[in-house]
Amino acid sequence: MMEKETWIESRGNAKLVEPIAVVGSPGLRSIGKLVMNSLITKTKATLIADMYSTHMPSIYQTKPSYAANPMLPGIGGVIVESGQPDFPKVQFYASSTPSLIITKGYHANFEGQYDIAIKVLDFLAENHVRKIIVVAGYGSKDKKICCAATSKELLVEMKEKYNIDIGYKGPFMGFSGLVFGLSKRKGMEALCLFSSTEPKENDLEFPDKEASDRAMDTLNKILGLQ
Numbered sequence: 001m002m003e004k005e006t007w008i009e010s011r012g013n014a015k016l017v018e019p020i021a022v023v024g025s026p027g028l029r030s031i032g033k034l035v036m037n038s039l040i041t042k043t044k045a046t047l048i049a050d051m052y053s054t055h056m057p058s059i060y061q062t063k064p065s066y067a068a069n070p071m072l073p074g075i076g077g078v079i080v081e082s083g084q085p086d087f088p089k090v091q092f093y094a095s096s097t098p099s100l101i102i103t104k105g106y107h108a109n110f111e112g113q114y115d116i117a118i119k120v121l122d123f124l125a126e127n128h129v130r131k132i133i134v135v136a137g138y139g140s141k142d143k144k145i146c147c148a149a150t151s152k153e154l155l156v157e158m159k160e161k162y163n164i165d166i167g168y169k170g171p172f173m174g175f176s177g178l179v180f181g182l183s184k185r186k187g188m189e190a191l192c193l194f195s196s197t198e199p200k201e202n203d204l205e206f207p208d209k210e211a212s213d214r215a216m217d218t219l220n221k222i223l224g225l226q
Contacts, residue, residue, distance in 0.1 A: 025105030031137035034212035043095035055112020066174025105175035117178035140196035
């Protein structure tokens with residue numbers, strides 16, 4: 001197993017028809033992470049695969065975790081929960097109604113972050129995903145949702161259907177940003193929903209439930225969830 005730096009272990013079969021991938025990770029105020037947890041619960045999605053990598057630290061030397069630094073690769077080890085050891089991982093969940101692959105991301109170190117993002121996209125492509133929706137946060141007091149996309153057509157659709165416009169300008173760091181940015185190489189269209197949040201200087205990843213609920217409400221409309 002350890003011959004490969006990044007590998008996937010299957011937990012079940014995903015028999016889905018043209019699934020949409022929804023992606024989130026512990027970024028700014030953990031909005032993406034919170035939305036993925038809510039979506040998994042709401043759709044009763046089942047775990048289909050875990051992705052492991054020697055590039056995923058159990059303890060980050062950077063703060064926040066998504067600020068990868070070539071001089072600070074993190075500390076290897078396991079995470080103990082309920083008396084059992086487990087390695088850091090990216091997790092893939094499948095929902096049949098609607099047809100989704102929900103991806104719970106994990107930030108890799110500087111050396112491995114591109115490799116992991118590409119392998120995530122490979123897995124999604126193998127499971128017939130053609131469209132990705134990424135959920136993340138951005139720093140603002142406006143309390144609104146804005147978007148970015150890999151095509152102008154998708155931006156126009158978001159404006160006309162949901163009255164959601166572009167608004168954030170700046171870096172999109174970490175796991176979700178790379179999956180969003182590299183998706184076009186795999187022939188996938190990708191949309192990112194940015195929910196505004198006020199950063200907490202002492203803990204940039206401190207959960208913001210209000211901002212994540214705002215993002216979840218928008219995602220519900222796009223996916224046709226009640």
